[in-house]
Amino acid sequence: MAIVPLERKPLTFAERTYVPQILAGLRTTWQHLVKPKQTLEYPEQRPAIPPGYRGVPTLVMDPNGREKCVSCQLCEFVCPPKAIRITPGEIAPDAPTGHVEKAPKEFEIDMLRCIYCGMCEEVCPEEAIVLQNQFSMTGYTREEMVNNKARLYELGGTLPDSHFKWDKKKTAEEHGNDRH
Amino acid sequence: MIAPAKPDLVTVNIDGREIAVPKGTNAIEAARLVGVDVPYYCYHSKLSVVGNCRMCLIEMGLPAVDPATKAPIMDPATGKQKINWIPRPQIGCATNASPGLHIRTQTPQIKDCREGVMEFLLVNHPLDCPICDQAGECKLQEQSTGYGRGYSRYIEQKNVKPKRTQLGPRVMLDDERCILCSRCIRFSKEIAKDDVLGFIDRGSYSTLTCYPGKQLSNNYSLNTVDICPVGALTSTDFRFKMRVWFLKQTNSIDTESSVGANTVVWSREGQIYRITPRQNDAVNDTWMADSGRELYKTVRASDRLTAIKIGGGDSTLEMALKTAADLLKSGGVAVVGSGRSSVEEQFLTKKLANACKASAFLVSRVGEGDKLLISADKNPNVRGALVVGLLSELPRVAGLAEPGRPGSATRATNDVRTGGLESLAAAIDAGQIKTVISVGEDLTAAGLSAVQLGKIAIIYLGTHANATSAAARVVIPTLTVFEKSGSFVNQQFRLQTFAKAVPGPQGATDDLVVLAKLAQVAAADVTAVRALLAAEVPALVTIATAKLPETGLLLDATPWAALPFVEGETLHYKPAAMLAATT
Numbered sequence: 180m181a182i183v184p185l186e187r188k189p190l191t192f193a194e195r196t197y198v199p200q201i202l203a204g205l206r207t208t209w210q211h212l213v214k215p216k217q218t219l220e221y222p223e224q225r226p227a228i229p230p231g232y233r234g235v236p237t238l239v240m241d242p243n244g245r246e247k248c249v250s251c252q253l254c255e256f257v258c259p260p261k262a263i264r265i266t267p268g269e270i271a272p273d274a275p276t277g278h279v280e281k282a283p284k285e286f287e288i289d290m291l292r293c294i295y296c297g298m299c300e301e302v303c304p305e306e307a308i309v310l311q312n313q314f315s316m317t318g319y320t321r322e323e324m325v326n327n328k329a330r331l332y333e334l335g336g337t338l339p340d341s342h343f344k345w346d347k348k349k350t351a352e353e354h355g356n357d358r359h
Numbered sequence: 360m361i362a363p364a365k366p367d368l369v370t371v372n373i374d375g376r377e378i379a380v381p382k383g384t385n386a387i388e389a390a391r392l393v394g395v396d397v398p399y400y401c402y403h404s405k406l407s408v409v410g411n412c413r414m415c416l417i418e419m420g421l422p423a424v425d426p427a428t429k430a431p432i433m434d435p436a437t438g439k440q441k442i443n444w445i446p447r448p449q450i451g452c453a454t455n456a457s458p459g460l461h462i463r464t465q466t467p468q469i470k471d472c473r474e475g476v477m478e479f480l481l482v483n484h485p486l487d488c489p490i491c492d493q494a495g496e497c498k499l500q501e502q503s504t505g506y507g508r509g510y511s512r513y514i515e516q517k518n519v520k521p522k523r524t525q526l527g528p529r530v531m532l533d534d535e536r537c538i539l540c541s542r543c544i545r546f547s548k549e550i551a552k553d554d555v556l557g558f559i560d561r562g563s564y565s566t567l568t569c570y571p572g573k574q575l576s577n578n579y580s581l582n583t584v585d586i587c588p589v590g591a592l593t594s595t596d597f598r599f600k601m602r603v604w605f606l607k608q609t610n611s612i613d614t615e616s617s618v619g620a621n622t623v624v625w626s627r628e629g630q631i632y633r634i635t636p637r638q639n640d641a642v643n644d645t646w647m648a649d650s651g652r653e654l655y656k657t658v659r660a661s662d663r664l665t666a667i668k669i670g671g672g673d674s675t676l677e678m679a680l681k682t683a684a685d686l687l688k689s690g691g692v693a694v695v696g697s698g699r700s701s702v703e704e705q706f707l708t709k710k711l712a713n714a715c716k717a718s719a720f721l722v723s724r725v726g727e728g729d730k731l732l733i734s735a736d737k738n739p740n741v742r743g744a745l746v747v748g749l750l751s752e753l754p755r756v757a758g759l760a761e762p763g764r765p766g767s768a769t770r771a772t773n774d775v776r777t778g779g780l781e782s783l784a785a786a787i788d789a790g791q792i793k794t795v796i797s798v799g800e801d802l803t804a805a806g807l808s809a810v811q812l813g814k815i816a817i818i819y820l821g822t823h824a825n826a827t828s829a830a831a832r833v834v835i836p837t838l839t840v841f842e843k844s845g846s847f848v849n850q851q852f853r854l855q856t857f858a859k860a861v862p863g864p865q866g867a868t869d870d871l872v873v874l875a876k877l878a879q880v881a882a883a884d885v886t887a888v889r890a891l892l893a894a895e896v897p898a899l900v901t902i903a904t905a906k907l908p909e910t911g912l913l914l915d916a917t918p919w920a921a922l923p924f925v926e927g928e929t930l931h932y933k934p935a936a937m938l939a940a941t942t
Contacts, residue, residue, distance in 0.1 A: 251489035252602045269599045272523055280522065281490040281599050304489045348485075352519050 237335030247307035254299035493590030527575035619849030698738025701845025754779035
């Protein structure tokens, strides 16, 4: 391809003084000084979390303090990075929630593996695992970054329940249709 | 046009496709042969047909004949024989193949029937799937997805029934989940011959229960858990331990007796969770004993050997092998082989005995057979030792003057008489034997006294600690049957293979590696040893070349037909003496 030499346009006097360019730059600077701020003073200030946000996965209890997880291990199965590890356990028959029969003995989510995809929440038949608002997980060691069962319930807390499926089951067992 | 069939075959027409099946085959099995799935719950190929689940409904028709002349009535539209369809559906499990039988499984009527049956079965079935151990292998889950209506119209309260009824030491019943198929009842009555189960009450109050004062405690009770199509019967051992979809299935063989029941080992990440039977119609049908299902617990037992020891101190494999080789070189060696070793290991044991010019012994284990799936010979692979030539005659049974003749037991461990080393004991007393290498056998249990053990240097290859490993000069930990591949020859002289399900613990070495090093044979893995076996043992020519069928390879037993084997009659096995008496 042929090289076409171009003639550079000579600068005008105003351009040669450089003043209009400085003023135009300063205008942008001063504009931003008076505009409302776009940034947050993190960590003192925290962003508002929109509904449906997928933060750190947690385990939740129902309003009566019953742990909702029954260790069906569907989240462990569906988890794409295999971050979840559950050891199933049995609830003693004479315990207050003995009719639920099954609960996790241990429940670990490796936050170094978790990709916050929310598949665990979607697959959970008991609405026990929820990706809530917390987005920041830090730690000094790898062990610290693995949330165990106690930590997951501490992070999750209690969420409202619209079914009370197991309470209904217990009511039916106690007062419902008679067996003979 | 119906093709002419062989005398014992009848031609049936299933969804427009014709197939020749043996006369009497029921519609479910016939449909399976042409790849048509007829759903069912209560039907089981090894149990009697009761037809109480109504899931296998089909439309059935027979070729029309003139009642008076018996002449076929032709359909002018098609030019073929007219088919008289029964207007109402029939159950497939109780419909046997007869000449010209026509079956339709995909009509709107059948679809409606299946949806209706599913809806009634699900009316009182709890939504327990998240906590139910059957989830993932549940017929109700599969068939409500495949043939159900997809949603529930039931708004009334579901029935409430007891959730945790202990039917026996190993079986737990959840009454709510039961769909009253009666498979467990029929199994107990027909196969286990322990008729303790039954239904009581009527309608939606119907409940599975044990006869008052009895328990489902026979040694085959866990088969009811296997055949339960839903999660009503669960194993107390496996209950809530792991979901089945995580488990890897490995084909294995039950080692508790010479029956060699085919099994599947279910493991995840190197841990075994359960053992279930694998169908082999020539050996164990679809059953296995409860005792064989607990054998996986030995893998992680606390007395498992994991440290290589020389004279009680920790060592390395190289040092242990060198020490053992030195002991073997010094002469006066006896090799105690095992009927629990695989064919491949027994072959290397024989090589080792030949290399040391030692005599080979085998420990016999004889107990009671249960006439079903546990035989009297508690060694799974005595015949393997005969086939590879480790033994030329059967090991002497402890306390018996001659093998095979009943007598009083001198040593009873779990009602199993362990022995067969009397001549070895005599040789030790005479001072002819200085070194004994034991392949996984406890010499004390087999009849040697502590004094006799003190006179010899023992090289012990084994999996678990015992008196012999404590007294041994060299201990090399080896693998259990779940951690290695190999093959056994069962009482029918059927060569059956088992595969490695889980990796062995750290510190344990494959038996084949150790034996190959000691015998100075180059072949140190299953494939290489099988190639060697095929070359050297005429009976096992096909072991390396042909892909062994999953149901096992029947070997020619005539060279050993005259030996007095200890087994009595079991499922699919008759002792030679009994066979001779009947023919």
